Amino acid sequence: MEPEPEIDLHVLDPSRDPEAWDRRIANVASRALAGHRRRERALRRGAVALLVSVACAFAVWWSAPRREPPHPDLLDWATSDVTAADVLGLETNHAR
């Protein structure tokens, strides 16, 4: 395959005016850098906000009053041979 000679596309070249091209490059680079910094700042603030909210949630959980365990008698009754009548102090014929 014989290579086709290059097509002269210089009239489409946006860098034909070097000064304007340099200005364009500087403009794009500075806009991009500003956007990048804005994004970084937002991410940093988001991370700080997340840390603070996690710390607050932990503090609230830590300072909350502890709940007592369920009534021990009731647990005894449920896990041993004690009957309901024993727990209530009833002496019935049926219980005996």
Add this chain to the structure above:
Amino acid sequence: MVTPIAELVTRARRGDASAFDQLVRRHLRAAFAVALAVLGRPADADDLAQDAFVIALERLADCRDPARFSGWLLQIVRNRALHALAKRKLRDPTDRVGEPVAAPMLGDIVLRERLLAALGELPQIQREIVLLHDLDGWSHAELAGALDLSEVNCRQHLFSARRALRASLAAEDIYGTGT
């Protein structure tokens, strides 16, 4: 010595202003070429390439492989250009890529309009390849890497694109006769 792209991307991620400048300097013309291949209008392509570049650099953290920055950037430019083209076609269904937007004028402007019209007759992939290669000086290896094609495929596309362009321009006696 030319700094590798991956290093520039890494530095830019850390907020290095000179890395941003070098990335733009090396890739803005390629971004323009891809936008022009899709949109067919230099002014629209210029605006879109700049905006897409800014967005891409703001989201540099999303570029998973810094060594493949070129392909990643051109994909962003292409997607945004296709979106802009779809919007343009919604506004004007008769709109065609590469259609001259002004009446014929003298010198470079006539040549530019004819080139744009001839480019508009090519498939999009051939427009991208011929613009990146002949306008921005990309090698076949670079084209293959950025466009996810084989080098042989790139050569074939470039060959076909140049031949079609030459034939199209020959009718207008611009490049075709005598070459």
